Amino acid sequence: MQYISELRNTSSMMVSSTVSGATDQYNQGHITLILENSDLWKSFHELGTEMIITKPGRRMFPHCNVSVSGLLPYAKYVIMVDMVPVDNFRYKWNKEQWEVAGKAEPHPPCRTYIHPDSPAPGSHWMKQSISFLKLKLTNNTLDQHGHIILHSMHRYQPRFHVVQADDLYSVRWSVFQTFSFAETTFTSVTAYQNSKITKLKIDHNPFAKGFREEGTHGKRYRANKSLACLENPTKKLRSTEKETESRSYPDFPRLPYDPQREEQDALMGTKEELVPQDEHMSPWGGEQDQNLHNETAMDFCSSEQMVPGQVTYHFYRPAEFGRMPSPPSCQDDSVDRHSFESRATDVATVPDQEITRPLPAVGMGSQCRPLDFSMSQNMSVSSKNKPGQRTHSLYGHYNTEQPLSQWSGVISGQYSGPTYPHSHHVTAEPGMHPPGYHHGNVADWSQYPLFSYSCW
DNA sequence: TCCTCTTACACCTTTGAATCGT
DNA sequence: AACGATTCAAAGGTGTAAGAGG
Numbered sequence: 001m002q003y004i005s006e007l008r009n010t011s012s013m014m015v016s017s018t019v020s021g022a023t024d025q026y027n028q029g030h031i032t033l034i035l036e037n038s039d040l041w042k043s044f045h046e047l048g049t050e051m052i053i054t055k056p057g058r059r060m061f062p063h064c065n066v067s068v069s070g071l072l073p074y075a076k077y078v079i080m081v082d083m084v085p086v087d088n089f090r091y092k093w094n095k096e097q098w099e100v101a102g103k104a105e106p107h108p109p110c111r112t113y114i115h116p117d118s119p120a121p122g123s124h125w126m127k128q129s130i131s132f133l134k135l136k137l138t139n140n141t142l143d144q145h146g147h148i149i150l151h152s153m154h155r156y157q158p159r160f161h162v163v164q165a166d167d168l169y170s171v172r173w174s175v176f177q178t179f180s181f182a183e184t185t186f187t188s189v190t191a192y193q194n195s196k197i198t199k200l201k202i203d204h205n206p207f208a209k210g211f212r213e214e215g216t217h218g219k220r221y222r223a224n225k226s227l228a229c230l231e232n233p234t235k236k237l238r239s240t241e242k243e244t245e246s247r248s249y250p251d252f253p254r255l256p257y258d259p260q261r262e263e264q265d266a267l268m269g270t271k272e273e274l275v276p277q278d279e280h281m282s283p284w285g286g287e288q289d290q291n292l293h294n295e296t297a298m299d300f301c302s303s304e305q306m307v308p309g310q311v312t313y314h315f316y317r318p319a320e321f322g323r324m325p326s327p328p329s330c331q332d333d334s335v336d337r338h339s340f341e342s343r344a345t346d347v348a349t350v351p352d353q354e355i356t357r358p359l360p361a362v363g364m365g366s367q368c369r370p371l372d373f374s375m376s377q378n379m380s381v382s383s384k385n386k387p388g389q390r391t392h393s394l395y396g397h398y399n400t401e402q403p404l405s406q407w408s409g410v411i412s413g414q415y416s417g418p419t420y421p422h423s424h425h426v427t428a429e430p431g432m433h434p435p436g437y438h439h440g441n442v443a444d445w446s447q448y449p450l451f452s453y454s455c456w
Numbered sequence: 457t458c459c460t461c462t463t464a465c466a467c468c469t470t471t472g473a474a475t476c477g478t
Numbered sequence: 479a480a481c482g483a484t485t486c487a488a489a490g491g492t493g494t495a496a497g498a499g500g
Binding site: 206 | 469
């Protein structure tokens with residue numbers, strides 16, 4: 001609980017600093033991104049968000065919805081989203097909480113979702129919130145539909161990229177900023193593990209309304225091959241209940257269904273449910289304590305740092321990396337933007353404790369570095385090879401040559417901690433990194449598959 | 457045996473074309 | 479002819495349960 005309150009304090013500070021710094025609305029250094037539905041995200045985050053991924057592709061829920069300010073009204077921008085691994089682990093759901101189940105699998109092809117309105121003037125982006133409703137996640141590494149490919153049972157975090165570019169061709173030479181939000185971190189799953197998350201989704205997702213309403217829910221529950229449950233409830237229902245119990249769905253089969261109570265339970269938790277878990281009900285709690293962090297402060301650090309992807313730019317400016325490791329580098333990057341050609345990156349990469357953990361780090365250095373933006377090299381190289389084709393491919397829907405995500409020069413808009421009371425303002429924030437923040441682990445990622453996709 | 461993943465299913469919302477009225 | 483409102487069917491999103499596979 002202590003760490004939650006720390007988060008809140010910090011985040012409110014960040015918000016205020018952002019706001020005060022935003023006096024110059026059109027100064028690019030003060031572009032701010034605000035996460036809409038922050039409360040909803042927060043609700044999910046507190047339970048440990050799970051995102052279903054399927055072979056044909058599944059939308060996110062909650063879906064990413066942001067509003068942006070501080071853009072130049074007449075300058076054109078491209079806005080993109082990608083997913084970065086939060087750490088190098090694979091997880092499993094065990095005894096009502098997530099546990100580390102081993103090292104992460106090698107990254108699937110990295111893809112980027114480009115908002116369909118891109119490119120559009122700043123005024124367009126600022127006049128209303130930007131929805132990424134149609135972004136889809138898949139676990140199909142051979143996916144041909146341009147969905148973002150993730151591994152199941154891994155943790156990811158969406159990153160938003162704001163790129164000033166007149167067209168998609170010029171994205172790679174453009175100035176851009178990267179934002180992410182701690183509460184959008186999720187675990188990708190092929191089937192829901194945490195019943196609280198399931199219920200929360202059912203209660204909030206209109207498409208799941210059929211599971212929400214009392215009658216339908218009951219009907220639905222027995223829908224498949226299980227009218228027998230009604231006819232002969234003893235056997236079938238018993239087995240259902242058994243499974244239900246074993247999977248800890250305490251409230252699911254119960255009828256009548258009370259949405260309010262359910263929601264309240266989901267959000268607040270009952271005492272019984274809470275006891276075995278962390279005080280704030282985060283299923284991460286146990287696992288984090290056990291595997292990731294030893295103290296609350298480290299929890300804070302971890303969640304803070306899962307953020308922005310800053311770029312690995314060593315391909316062009318290797319010498320610059322020397323300055324990355326120190327927290328002030330973020331501070332100095334107050335400009336928060338860099339051009340592709342000239343900047344030396346901040347390398348956020350992975351939280352210290354996670355990188356340095358005595359992990360079975362086999363292959364991690366080059367293959368599975370979380371929060372790394374390896375595409376820089378790929379892009380440079382590939383664009384030299386096939387510039388025309390590449391740029392053209394930007395406009396294709398599902399072009400396998402997708403260079404867009406291969407940009408370099410990503411900078412950190414820098415992430416702010418969980419926005420607990422409200423939305424999330426993201427700006428460069430010195431001091432967000434804990435002492436000992438580690439910027440290393442900037443190994444080459446050049447073998448990383450070179451086809452991320454734009455989808456719209 | 458356990459765990460993860462896939463698939464078919466029923467229910468629901470969203471979308472867009474067709475129709476009608478002004 | 480142009481525009482807006484309404485209707486309706488198709489498309490697509492949702493979690494569940496059973497079962498396959500490792």
